[in-house]
Each structure stands twice: as C-alpha cells, then as structure tokens.
Amino acid sequence: MNKNLFEYLLRLGDDSLIIGHRLSEWCGHGPILEEDIAMTNMALDFIGQATTIFEYAAKVENTGRDADALAFLRYEREYRNVLLVEQPNEDFAVTMVRQFLFDAFRKPLYEALQNSSDTQIAAIAEKSLKETKYHLKHSSEWVIRLGDGTEESHEKAQYAVDTLWRYTDELFFENEVDAALQAENVIPSLIPIREEWQKTVTDVLTEATLSIPQNGWKQQGGRTGLHSEHLGYILAELQYMQRAYPGMKW
C-alpha cells in the first residue's frame, strides 16, 4: 500500500469527519431555525466528504477495513485531523469563526487538488469544492455580520478569533508525507495555499472590523495524532455503538 497516500487521506477525511461532528452538535439548537438548517446542511456535506474519502482510503490500505472501520474504530492517537476542527462549539461566534478559518483553507486546497495526478483525489476535490465554496461564503458572511453587528457580537467574534488563532498554523503542517506526495504531483505545496488563506482571512476580518492577532504561540499536534483533550470526548460519542456492540451490522 501507498502509506503516504493513506496517511494523507486520513488527514482529509478526519478533518471533514470531526468538523462535521461538531456542526452536527448544533442540530436542533441553532440560533434560528433557518441557520439550524444551514449548519446541518454543512454537517451533511462534511459527513459525505468523509465517507467518500474513507472509502478511498480503505481501498488504498487494502487490509479489509472499510470506511466505517476507519471512521469509528481507530484509537485517539490514530486520528489525523487538525486541532482547530476538534475545538468545542462554545457559542455561535466560535463555531462560525472556526468554520471560516477552516473553509478559507479548504477552498484553495481543493482547488489545487483538482489537478492531482491521482484521479480519485481530483474527483473528490472537484465535488467537494462546490460545497466548500458555499461553506466559505456562508461562514465569511456570518463572520462579517457578527464582527460588524452589535457591540456584543463584535466582542464575541473577536474572542473567537483570538482563541482559535493559535490553531491556524497547523493547517499548513507539512512533513515527509507531503514531500513524497508532492514529488508525484498527488498533492500541491501548501505555500501558495497559505498565501491565499492569509488574503481571504485578512480581507474578511478587516471587513468584519475584527483585528488580526499578531503571531503568538502556535499549537500543533493533530496531524501527528497528538490531540487536545476534546477529541477523546468526541470519539467517546462517535464510537459508542461500535465499541459497545462490536462487529454488528446496523
């Protein structure tokens, strides 16, 4: 099996799975019915992406594990999502800023992945990009509304930016896995993607009258399986049925 490709697919799949999980926690509790529906739509897009990605990862791994086994039956240290996506929802501002910071990364990433030499990845990227463009539009507009809305919403949005900023550097984490896949043109370099992210984030936060934190401490670890304490609780729920009733069909 192509270990690097498998590892990379876990990163993509876990990011989608975990942020989809967080969004789905809002279902039934949104700030207004219309937004409840919108967030669930995004959650559905992410669960759908995770499914397709894990299906491909299972094929690449070729050991008999299927997409569900990958999503539900790995241990905590085997998840490869960035720390950003596992951060708790807290309130609507934290959720939307988290979403925005992630979407602003995902859009240029998928754009570049459309040109992957791996046709499966290119196809996944093409489909997911359409969804991601809408997510980014939705989350950007909310960040602007909250930032430039009332005093209270501005404060909450600024708090969200300040709290989550430390997790943004990890979006651009690269190691030997990336180097190997880049050499085969499977994945792009993250340098231009970072530039585009920076521009989107600067534009939107400026329009939202929010200040961009000056580079402070950067938290990393998710990409190598070293997570925050939050992931354990996500997995406790996510994996509950599969762990309590091993090997059954649902």
Added chain:
Amino acid sequence: MSNANWPLWEVFIRSKQGLSHKHVGSLRAADAQMAVENARDVYTRRSEGISIWVVQSNDVFASDPSEADSLYEPADSKVYRHPTFYDVPDGISHM
C-alpha cells in the same frame, strides 16, 4: 438596538430552465443575501430549484379578495377571447 426579529421574505423558485419562478413559501432573514441562502437551504434540499427570488413580504401589494367580483368576473363574459368561441368548418386544420 434590540431587534432580534428578522423580516419575513416570500420565496420564489425556478425549478428548471424554461419555467417561471413559482411561490413556494416564506422564511425569516436579516437581509436579502441571507434570504437567498436560507431559501437555498430550506426550499431546495432535494434539488427543487436552479434560481431563487426573494421579496420582503411587506413589499407585496395584493389585490383585495372582496373585490374579486368586479376585478375578475367581467372577463368571464368575454368568451370571444377564446379560440373555442369560433366555428371552424370540418376539414380545416392548422388553425
């Protein structure tokens, strides 16, 4: 301000090219942009549309149902506006 109540919008959806927009319902949104996005999420979850119009409900001016008699019934007597009013001899087609 303490206005947490968003205005009501009427939603019109074109289901496919070639058809006109049709009223499907209403929703709440703070502005037109949001109304379009909410309409997309609420009313096109099953690919029901390819184009959306939104109009603030307050801006819709409607005819008065109690005037229906005088507004619409006069047209009923103008049967000569309908092709079936005319006799066409047997054997004539394409008319």
Added chain:
Amino acid sequence: MKENNIEELERQFQEKIDNDIKIEPRDWMPDAYRDTLIRQISQHAHSEIVGMLPEGNWITRAPNLRRKAVLLAKVQDEAGHGLYLYSAAETLGADREETIDDLHSGKAKYSSIFNYPTLSWADMGAIGWLVDGAAIMNQVPLCRCSYGPYARAMVRVCKEESFHQRQGFEIMTTLANGTPEQKAMAQDALNRFWWPALMMFGPNDAESKHTEQSMRWKIKRQTNDELRQQFVDITVPQAEMIGLTIPDADLKFNTETGHYEFGEINWDEFWQVVKGNGPCNKDRVDARRKAKENGMWVREAAAAYAEKRANRNKEKRA
C-alpha cells in the same frame, strides 16, 4: 355590491368549503376558523421542532456513516417542515416569534410523543417506523385541508417524509434480523413507543372537543379513532413480518370487521404528558428556550448589520 352581514359571510364561507374551494390568506374567514387553524398549524410546527430533539440526541452516536447522514438529513427535514408550517401560520397573521414564545411558556402544545426519551439506537428505528408512520397517517388527509397554505405545506411535507418512515423500518428490520442483543434492543424500543404512538392520534372521538367543527371546516378530514384504527391495521402485520411482538395482550384480529381490536389506552398517562408531566417535557422546552435565548445576540447582530449596510448603501447613492 350587496351589504354583507356576518351570517351572510359565514354562509358563503361554508358554501365555499362545502364545494371544496380552498380558502386563501386574504379571504374573509370566521375568527374561530382562523384561531383554530393557528392553533392547529402552530402546534404542528412546534411538534416538528421539538421532534428534532429526541432524534437529535443520537446524531453524534449513530453507529455508522450511512446512518449518521440519514439521521442528520431526517432531523434537518423536520426543521424544514417546522418552517413550512410556521410560514403557513404567518399567512394567518400569527407572528412566528410570538407563536414560539407560547411554546416556551407552556401555553402552546406539541405532540406528546416527543416527551418520551430516546434511550437506545433502536429508538431511532421505532420513531421513524411508528411515530413518522402515525404522523403520515395524520398528515396525508391534511393535504386536502380547506386552508390553501396549510394544504400546500402538507403536500410538501408528505412528499419529503416518505423516506422517514422507511429508514426507521429499515433500522428495525436490521436490528430484528441481527444478534440477540440487537433484537432485544428493537423489541424494547417497540415496547416503549407503541402506546405513546397510539396516543399521538389524540383522545377518543367522544372526548375530542374540536373534532366536529374541524371536520365541518375541512381542517380535519378523519376522526382520531378512524386514523388510530388505520394505523393499527397497517402496523401490526409489519411488526409480525420482522418478528417483533406488539406489547398488547388484548390485541386480536376480528375476521368479521377486518380490523384489529386493541387494548385500552392509558389515558391518564396521556393527559399527564399533555399537562407537562411526561419524562422529558421540561428538558424539551428548556432546550428550545435555551436555543432561542442563546441565539438572541446572533439575530440582533444580523439585524444590526443589515441596517448598517442598508444605510451605507443609501449614503453611497446620495
């Protein structure tokens, strides 16, 4: 135009209804018709919204990716259906926020079934199969209801809900054919949801104070007992087919009438739950109230921003 007194208007109104002409929002209608509809439609809308909670309880714990996506889509549909219904109520002049406040204060009711807890994954199956099954039975006749916007909303809802019951029955079938633990889980869910599902159709016809007038106005097209009987007749063979037992010792098929006879419903329990004393009444209403309160600043922010932007555009044009 001739002078119309109230009786004349009411006579014309009833004539329209008798002739199956739909009533539309701006048409004249008796106050009692409007009030009954507002009560019925908003109660229906609240049921959809509160109904998101018991199933929402299992979204993060769904056993696999497919089930998770289906459950999310289903609960989201319920939000959509609530919205269609609130829209229909708004055409009668019922402001959505005020309607929702009535839910939170306990003044407005919603379907009693959602006050029961979802304790296992099998409850997702039981809810889809029984609760959505009962709801569809209630809703299909409402597609022909006399009030246009309500009827149109119900057409949409019924079309979309056709998958809801199927996915529930699929879950139950899978469990019933699964391991002994799974089958026990399914049977336990059926045991807990069967009677509350029968209660969903409301009190017996003799006790139902609104039925007669509502039937005359065609905002209700079949009686509670008729619908309940239909539900039992359809559902019992389905349970048998997947090898589950209906928890009713008195249940038997009457070959003469062609209907199932079933045991006495515990109406004390029903009225207790309606009054607010069900196992989850407080949790459900609290969750909805909290969502509204926590969302207040968000809605205010969006309104404030919309106003700012509109003013800026005005200045730009000036």
